[in-house]
Structures are given as C-alpha cells and as structure tokens.
Amino acid sequence: MSENAILQAKDLHLYYGETEALKGIDIAIPEKKITALIGPSGCGKSTFLKTLNRMNDLVPNVRITGEALFHGKNILDKDVDVTDLRRRIGMVFQKPNPFPMSIYDNVAYGPRLHGNHSKKELDELVEKSLRGAAIWDEVKDRLKKSALGLSGGQQQRLCIARALAVQPDVLLMDEPTSALDPGSTLRIEDLMDELKKDYTVVIVTHNMQQAARISDQTAFFLLGSLIEYGPTKELFANPKNPKTEEYITGRFG
Numbered sequence: 001m002s003e004n005a006i007l008q009a010k011d012l013h014l015y016y017g018e019t020e021a022l023k024g025i026d027i028a029i030p031e032k033k034i035t036a037l038i039g040p041s042g043c044g045k046s047t048f049l050k051t052l053n054r055m056n057d058l059v060p061n062v063r064i065t066g067e068a069l070f071h072g073k074n075i076l077d078k079d080v081d082v083t084d085l086r087r088r089i090g091m092v093f094q095k096p097n098p099f100p101m102s103i104y105d106n107v108a109y110g111p112r113l114h115g116n117h118s119k120k121e122l123d124e125l126v127e128k129s130l131r132g133a134a135i136w137d138e139v140k141d142r143l144k145k146s147a148l149g150l151s152g153g154q155q156q157r158l159c160i161a162r163a164l165a166v167q168p169d170v171l172l173m174d175e176p177t178s179a180l181d182p183g184s185t186l187r188i189e190d191l192m193d194e195l196k197k198d199y200t201v202v203i204v205t206h207n208m209q210q211a212a213r214i215s216d217q218t219a220f221f222l223l224g225s226l227i228e229y230g231p232t233k234e235l236f237a238n239p240k241n242p243k244t245e246e247y248i249t250g251r252f253g
C-alpha cells in the first residue's frame with residue numbers, strides 16, 4: 001500500500017461479458033485529497049469509479065480481476081460487507097436523485113438504516129450534514145417540506161448531505177455538476193474544497209477546467225487504460241504522455 005493511499009487498484013481488469021472495459025489499472029488514491037478522473041466518453045471512468053464501492057455488482061455478466069484495496073483490504077473479496085462498504089464509500093450521481101420524501105427524511109434515511117439514534121442525535125446529524133453540504137441556511141426553515149421542491153443545484157447538495165450523514169471516509173462523485181447551471185456548479189466546486197478537509201473525494205468529470213480547478217490529482221483514462229496519473233498541476237502544465245497532451249489541448253474527445 002502506498003503511503004497515504006486510502007484506495008489503491010492493482011492490475012484491475014473489468015469485463016462486461018466479452019468486453020474488457022478496464023485493462024489493468026494501477027493507481028493509488030491519496031487520503032483527504034480530490035482525485036479527478038478524466039478522459040473521453042467510454043474510456044472507463046465511471047466503470048472504475050463504480051468498482052470502488054462495488055456498484056458493478058448490480059450489473060449482470062461483470063467479471064473483475066486484480067485488487068481494489070480500501071485501507072489495505074481488498075474490497076472485491078467475497079467476505080466484504082457491501083452495505084458497510086457503501087456506507088464508508090458513498091456516491092453522488094450525475095443527476096440529483098433525492099428520495100420523494102421530506103428534506104429531513106432524505107438526510108436521516110441512512111442513519112436510521114444504519115443505527116439506533118435518538119431524535120436529538122438525528123436532529124444534530126441532519127443539521128451537521130446539511131451544513132457540511134453548504135445547504136443548511138437555505139433549508140433550515142423547510143426541513144419537513146418535500147425535497148422535490150428544491151432546485152436542481154439544491155437537490156444535488158442535499159444528495160451530498162445525504163451521503164455525508166452516514167459519516168463516510170470517501171465520496172465518489174460521477175459528474176456531479178454536469179446537470180447543473182454554472183452558479184450551482186460553482187457552489188458545488190467551492191463545497192468540494194471544504195469537503196476534502198474531512199473526506200477523500202474521487203470525481204469523474206468531462207470538464208477539464210473543472211478538473212484543473214478543483215483536483216489535487218488527475219488520472220487520464222483512454223480506452224480502458226490509465227494513461228497518465230499525477231499531481232493535477234503537473235499533468236496539465238507538463239503532460240508526459242503525448243496522448244494526455246492531445247486530450248487536454250482538446251484535440252480529441
């Protein structure tokens with residue numbers, strides 16, 4: 001395990017039936033940093049992200065070889081408690097997906113499922129999570145109202161609060177701002193900077209400016225392979241692989 005790596009893939013291959021979508025990924029993701037996964041459509045970014053909390057278990061005919069270590073333990077092992085894994089490695093999706101219930105109940109959902117909390121503890125946890133997702137002030141007077149009445153950007157921050165409420169170590173984000181307007185995008189980008197004080201964030205983004213703005217590390221994927229990985233500033237200023245350079249200068253993808 002590399003120093004400070006909270007997640008590490010070793011020779012990770014993933015097959016959808018006969019199609020090899022990940023072709024031997026080796027990567028060490030540092031703790032309490034933002035790691036961006038970039039690359040053209042279909043290169044395997046989302047597949048890799050989903051492997052990190054076993055979301056691909058839900059897809060039929062998937063076969064995975066190699067290792068995906070979380071705190072040094074292979075999460076692909078049969079004996080892993082997947083529910084617990086997904087509590088520790090939360091996920092935020094491209095389209096905000098609040099549950100059709102109140103704002104409060106959305107955030108309290110995970111904690112209610114995972115533990116026995118008093119009303120007071122739950123109230124505190126809900127407030128802390130909503131504050132952590134920078135949406136408390138906007139919703140504190142309407143906690144019992146439906147989450148579906150929020151704007152898209154607010155819904156996405158609520159989904160982040162919902163993910164935070166079960167006190168995860170890692171947040172996986174699959175293009176979390178691609179369905180949002182520029183103002184909401186900026187709010188989430190600002191929020192991410194706060195989040196990395198307490199959490200490790202891995203984000204898939206199509207937006208290279210976004211990767212350059214917010215991430216500490218960047219991984220460039222192409223056709224199922226990890227082409228280049230390193231500190232974001234270096235990768236953008238001084239790409240080592242000509243394919244990385246072609247991609248970040250907009251010559252394909």
Ligand SMILES: Nc1ncnc2c1ncn2[C@@H]1O[C@H](COP(=O)(O)OP(=O)(O)OP(=O)(O)O)[C@@H](O)[C@H]1O
Nearest residue numbers: 016019021039040041042043044045046047048059
């Ligand atoms: N459920 C699935 N069944 C079969 N093939 C799949 C499945 N999901 C993804 N693939 C294939 O695996 C490859 C990688 O897809 P993936 O969604 O990981 O790429 P991506 O880089 O995230 O793309 P995008 O940026 O468009 O979301 C693609 O060729 C895709 O068609």
